[in-house]
Amino acid sequence: MNKKSNMIIGAIILLLGVYFLLHNLNIFRIYIDIFDIGFLFSNFWPMFLIIPGFFMHMAYFSGKNTDAGILVPGGILLVSGLTCQLSTIFGNWHVMWPGFLLAVAVGLFELYLFGPKEKGLLIPVGILGGLSFIFFSNTLRWYFEYNFGKFIIPLILILLGGFIIYKSIFERKEF
Numbered sequence: 001m002n003k004k005s006n007m008i009i010g011a012i013i014l015l016l017g018v019y020f021l022l023h024n025l026n027i028f029r030i031y032i033d034i035f036d037i038g039f040l041f042s043n044f045w046p047m048f049l050i051i052p053g054f055f056m057h058m059a060y061f062s063g064k065n066t067d068a069g070i071l072v073p074g075g076i077l078l079v080s081g082l083t084c085q086l087s088t089i090f091g092n093w094h095v096m097w098p099g100f101l102l103a104v105a106v107g108l109f110e111l112y113l114f115g116p117k118e119k120g121l122l123i124p125v126g127i128l129g130g131l132s133f134i135f136f137s138n139t140l141r142w143y144f145e146y147n148f149g150k151f152i153i154p155l156i157l158i159l160l161g162g163f164i165i166y167k168s169i170f171e172r173k174e175f
Helices: 003-024 037-044 047-061 068-090 099-114 119-170
Strands: none
Touching: 003 119, 037 068, 047 068, 068 099, 099 119
């Protein structure tokens, strides 16, 4: 098969996995009107956190702002927004709450990576990241223990489709 057909097959498998995952999580509701402002705001309010965080990252990585300190609030807003968005859509606040600890750890770690490399930043990153990992592993173990069948097949399809797309984009052509 050629590169284009592999990408199409990979995209189909990936979208199929996303569809099954969203269907199993009861995301698709027949009565939802996409143009209902109340529905959009109540389900997508975390975009007010994600978009500024994204633009802070864009400002730093595009060179418009050379101060790595902008990555701290950018990382916190981005990860907090993603945590809130996933919790709002899937209704799993009881599972995603450690994402707020992870948000601060990500913001500080970005400052360490792209800033002056102060080793003192790794202490709160390690503590917050470790606590987040411990709390996530505990809540996710409980959550997946009861819902494992809903997730395994769609996640396998998503990973397989993504892998096929990745291989078709980055495969080397030998002459």
